[in-house]
Amino acid sequence: MGFKGFFEGGVASIIAGCSTHPLDLLKVRMQLQGESHAPNPASVQTLRPALAFHPGATIHVPQQPLPPPPRVGLVSLGVKLVQKEGAAALFSGVSATVLRQTLYSTTRMGLYDIFKQKWTDPKTKTMPLASKIGAGLIAGGIGAAVGNPADVAMVRMQADGRLPPAERRNYKSVVDAITRMAKQEGVTSLWRGSSLTVNRAMLVTASQLASYDQFKEMILEKRWMKDGLGTHVTASFAAGFVAAVVSNPVDVIKTRVMNMKVEAGGVSPYSGALDCALKTVKAEGPLALYKGFIPTISRQGPFTIVLFVTLEQVRKVLKDF
Numbered sequence: 001m002g003f004k005g006f007f008e009g010g011v012a013s014i015i016a017g018c019s020t021h022p023l024d025l026l027k028v029r030m031q032l033q034g035e036s037h038a039p040n041p042a043s044v045q046t047l048r049p050a051l052a053f054h055p056g057a058t059i060h061v062p063q064q065p066l067p068p069p070p071r072v073g074l075v076s077l078g079v080k081l082v083q084k085e086g087a088a089a090l091f092s093g094v095s096a097t098v099l100r101q102t103l104y105s106t107t108r109m110g111l112y113d114i115f116k117q118k119w120t121d122p123k124t125k126t127m128p129l130a131s132k133i134g135a136g137l138i139a140g141g142i143g144a145a146v147g148n149p150a151d152v153a154m155v156r157m158q159a160d161g162r163l164p165p166a167e168r169r170n171y172k173s174v175v176d177a178i179t180r181m182a183k184q185e186g187v188t189s190l191w192r193g194s195s196l197t198v199n200r201a202m203l204v205t206a207s208q209l210a211s212y213d214q215f216k217e218m219i220l221e222k223r224w225m226k227d228g229l230g231t232h233v234t235a236s237f238a239a240g241f242v243a244a245v246v247s248n249p250v251d252v253i254k255t256r257v258m259n260m261k262v263e264a265g266g267v268s269p270y271s272g273a274l275d276c277a278l279k280t281v282k283a284e285g286p287l288a289l290y291k292g293f294i295p296t297i298s299r300q301g302p303f304t305i306v307l308f309v310t311l312e313q314v315r316k317v318l319k320d321f
Helices: 002-019 021-031 074-085 087-091 094-119 129-162 174-185 187-191 194-221 229-259 273-284 286-290 293-317
Strands: 044-047 059-062
Touching: 002 021, 002 094, 002 293, 021 074, 021 087, 021 094, 021 129, 021 229, 021 293, 074 087, 074 129, 074 293, 094 129, 094 174, 094 194, 129 174, 129 187, 129 194, 129 229, 174 187, 194 229, 194 293, 229 273, 229 286, 229 293, 273 286
Parallel strands: none
Antiparallel strands: 044 059
């Protein structure tokens, strides 16, 4: 019975993840807008002007950081991305999404299902909201720890196209990304931002799964709708909105920490999650933590709808197994 929950959740998550991947990619690109780093002090241009009275003289001119590009909205960003990188770029990193959903979502959905079975009151056949939230926090945290390498790879692959050609990582696949990260930056780089990933996953899972069950129970209890597609869509959209509001600030910081590029012997742009949050708020204002919220809710809504509608259908198909 326990394995069944993992399988059902995994299938639904992979379908939902792949179908909403372009929106997730645009969300990542928007979250990185406005991000700028000071130039590396060691990085200087050496000019050797041909001056007759100063033969061989050198002038060291520090490189100036380029001004950040103007911020654009979701639709404009999508159009520009397709024009510049081609339609296929909307699915950059989709292999990492599949691996991430296989590791992260399968684990969290399966564990939540186990907790739900154990903590549901046999008489009322309901689980208290506090227990739902607790189950979501635990399941999300464990799932995120398992899936973090795929999460780092996915963020990098999605963000690669915004870099100048000379600076792109050009990962061929999620396996290539994970292998190269481990070789070039050490195995620990695969868990870069893991504390953020775990925190975000705990918040998302607790808000998403718990609120879906809560909204669904409320709709059926009040007899607003019958247990069918309408109820599933309504409850899942409401759950997606709650999850987006709760998780967006952590998601912005997670994206920036995972995507930061640290040159050999160079200084890391951020020393950690808190440092990233403080620098982001100081440079761009508090609302920067809700950067990418439109694509987040645009993606979280459909993702949650596809996730739970698919999950309910898979459960129907496998109910006799």
